[in-house]
Amino acid sequence: MPDTFFYALEVSLNGLMAGVMYSLVALGFVLIFKASGIFNYAQGVLALFAALTLVGLQNGQVPFAHLINAVFGTSIHGFGWQLPGIIAILLTALVMVGLAILIERYILKHLVNQEPIILFMATIGLAYFLEGLGDVMWGADIKKLDVGLPQGISDAIESTTYEWFGYGFFIDRLDMVAAVVAALLVASLTLFSQYTKYGRALRAVADDHQAALSVGISLRFIWVLVWSIAGFVALVAGIMWGSKSGVQFSLSLIALKALPVLMLGGFTSIPGAIVGGLIIGMGEKLFEFFIGPLVGGATENWFAYVLALLFLVFRPQGLFGEKIIERV
Amino acid sequence: MNLQDTPQDNPMTAEGYTTPDGRKIGGVLMEMRNITLRFGGVKAITDISFDIREGEIRAIIGPNGAGKSSMLNVISGFYVPQEGEVWFRGRKRPPMKPYQVARQGIARTFQNIALFEGMSVLDNIMTGRLTLMKSGILQQAMWWGRAEREETEHREKVEKIIDFLEIQHIRKTPVGRLPYGLKKRVELARALAAEPRLLLLDEPMAGMNVEEKEDMSRFILDVNDEFGTTIALIEHDMGVVMDLSDRVVVMDYGKKIGDGTPDEVRNNQAVIDAYLGVAHD
Numbered sequence: 001m002p003d004t005f006f007y008a009l010e011v012s013l014n015g016l017m018a019g020v021m022y023s024l025v026a027l028g029f030v031l032i033f034k035a036s037g038i039f040n041y042a043q044g045v046l047a048l049f050a051a052l053t054l055v056g057l058q059n060g061q062v063p064f065a066h067l068i069n070a071v072f073g074t075s076i077h078g079f080g081w082q083l084p085g086i087i088a089i090l091l092t093a094l095v096m097v098g099l100a101i102l103i104e105r106y107i108l109k110h111l112v113n114q115e116p117i118i119l120f121m122a123t124i125g126l127a128y129f130l131e132g133l134g135d136v137m138w139g140a141d142i143k144k145l146d147v148g149l150p151q152g153i154s155d156a157i158e159s160t161t162y163e164w165f166g167y168g169f170f171i172d173r174l175d176m177v178a179a180v181v182a183a184l185l186v187a188s189l190t191l192f193s194q195y196t197k198y199g200r201a202l203r204a205v206a207d208d209h210q211a212a213l214s215v216g217i218s219l220r221f222i223w224v225l226v227w228s229i230a231g232f233v234a235l236v237a238g239i240m241w242g243s244k245s246g247v248q249f250s251l252s253l254i255a256l257k258a259l260p261v262l263m264l265g266g267f268t269s270i271p272g273a274i275v276g277g278l279i280i281g282m283g284e285k286l287f288e289f290f291i292g293p294l295v296g297g298a299t300e301n302w303f304a305y306v307l308a309l310l311f312l313v314f315r316p317q318g319l320f321g322e323k324i325i326e327r328v
Numbered sequence: 329m330n331l332q333d334t335p336q337d338n339p340m341t342a343e344g345y346t347t348p349d350g351r352k353i354g355g356v357l358m359e360m361r362n363i364t365l366r367f368g369g370v371k372a373i374t375d376i377s378f379d380i381r382e383g384e385i386r387a388i389i390g391p392n393g394a395g396k397s398s399m400l401n402v403i404s405g406f407y408v409p410q411e412g413e414v415w416f417r418g419r420k421r422p423p424m425k426p427y428q429v430a431r432q433g434i435a436r437t438f439q440n441i442a443l444f445e446g447m448s449v450l451d452n453i454m455t456g457r458l459t460l461m462k463s464g465i466l467q468q469a470m471w472w473g474r475a476e477r478e479e480t481e482h483r484e485k486v487e488k489i490i491d492f493l494e495i496q497h498i499r500k501t502p503v504g505r506l507p508y509g510l511k512k513r514v515e516l517a518r519a520l521a522a523e524p525r526l527l528l529l530d531e532p533m534a535g536m537n538v539e540e541k542e543d544m545s546r547f548i549l550d551v552n553d554e555f556g557t558t559i560a561l562i563e564h565d566m567g568v569v570m571d572l573s574d575r576v577v578v579m580d581y582g583k584k585i586g587d588g589t590p591d592e593v594r595n596n597q598a599v600i601d602a603y604l605g606v607a608h609d
Contacts, residue, residue, distance in 0.1 A: 029563060062562060191417055195479065196475065199459065200454060201455070203444065203446070203449070203451070204455045207444035207445060207447060208442050208444050210406075210438070210442045211438070211443060212406065212427075212444075212455075213425070213430070214435070214436050214442065215435075215455045215456055215458055215459070216428075216458055217455075218425070218427045219427070
């Protein structure tokens with residue numbers, strides 16, 4: 001019997017780890033939504049684009065190689081270098097900042113004071129554009145991402161737990177790294193927003209545009225800043241998901257799993273994104289474990305959405321979100 | 329400052345003047361020249377000129393809908409006038425965004441209060457100092473050297489303002505929970521935190537009871553006295569304005585109908601008519 005207990009424990013631990021991955025994507029959504037009230041449909045594609053760029057830069061791929069070869073009849077493929085992971089990550093972060101500047105310059109600037117639904121539509125457009133751009137730039141094949149993160153089951157944990165409990169826990173080392181990275185990311189984002197002038201400006205803009213302008217905050221600069229941070233978070237999510245399951249188109253679909261996370265945690269709360277991700281991750285694994293066999297399995301496909309639906313009915317602002325009261 | 333920019337019909341000398349209570353008022357800090365502002369076909373402001381002098385408390389008064397707030401919005405860059413020029417510190421100001429105006433040293437409050445409701449009083453006032461903080465984004469992100477020192481320095485300045493406006497007891501309270509009168513005071517504190525050359529107050533006493541009005545009047549006078557801040561304020565309560573201000577601009581239906589010391593304005597027939605409601609033909 002204890003084996004079942006330990007197994008259930010292992011399942012929930014693994015669920016928590018998977019939940020961290022959801023949280024990473026949800027975090028990007030929350031950042032942009034909080035600062036600008038935009039629901040950024042492109043957040044998932046942003047993660048895919050970041051991962052593609054990272055792999056491309058690391059392996060010395062020439063951007064647009066297929067296009068160039070097709071037009072000019074050349075046959076170039078790579079610069080022939082292999083960059084260390086950390087350098088490639090830094091370069092990709094710069095690319096994401098550049099992307100944020102372009103997004104502000106060519107999309108957001110022209111949509112100031114538009115309805116949220118218009119901005120939402122714009123991000124849908126952006127999502128498809130980036131998806132195509134990623135394909136054309138780096139090719140559509142599935143790529144392996146290895147920036148030197150530990151992979152596979154941790155033997156140390158397995159043997160130690162076997163000694164202690166007589167049951168060896170299978171914990172993926174990459175999942176553990178992801179958990180640590182997510183914790184660091186949230187901690188630094190919180191510190192940044194609470195104790196720096198830009199963090200304060202960010203919160204100010206999120207609170208009241210007019211007041212923010214009157215104390216000398218440039219809204220355009222803040223948009224670039226917040227999209228850069230969201231791009232950086234997308235990069236982190238892209239690295240984690242890419243290392244786990246390869247860089248491929250389906251990466252952009254993890255954004256769909258972030259939706260129920262947001263419904264649970266609330267669209268405006270950073271801790272909410274984390275807790276929501278953990279609950280969904282653990283919930284779907286445990287549900288599959290206990291209830292799955294009774295209903296024929298594959299509950300992971302819908303469990304998160306049903307949970308989100310329940311939240312929509314009973315607590316629409318989520319666990320941590322701000323209660324939205326419309327005054328009439 | 330270029331003295332030729334001072335209009336010839338200005339009754340005051342270019343160097344400034346001394347108020348009845350002995351305060352020295354300096355040269356022209358800001359000058360509005362022939363400002364006209366239209367919204368579509370509607371004229372909110374028609375051909376208005378006036379100046380604001382260094383160290384002065386300048387009031388803009390007028391009945392509801394006279395265009396006072398529009399004028400303040402022109403000064404602070406929220407509206408761009410179709411005609412006319414804005415001169416600040418001896419230079420003609422190009423069309424600017426509100427945040428650029430703020431960075432030039434013009435701080436303001438709003439008639440309906442625009443505070444960051446979710447942030448604490450302290451954080452709200454700290455945002456007032458954003459334009460004065462010099463460390464760059466990387467230093468801030470990494471909390472390197474200057475960023476930390478700077479934060480401490482600015483905190484000290486903000487604490488002084490908090491003491492000055494007697495709001496120590498609510499430092500950590502989220503602004504959203506404060507009563508109206510205190511919110512007004514926090515907004516004033518945030519504007520003061522920017523150490524502005526020119527402080528614009530949009531109906532600082534609107535919706536206040538007598539006691540709160542007296543407090544606010546005292547703070548405005550103290551700010552002007554202690555920091556030498558130039559203040560331009562809008563108010564439609566005549567009594568308060570006359571006691572506070574050195575010079576008064578009176579507006580009605582978007583036009584200037586009077587300009588001068590409170591006594592001059594009080595005895596101006598056009599002003600009396602506007603306030604008593606003589607029919608416009």
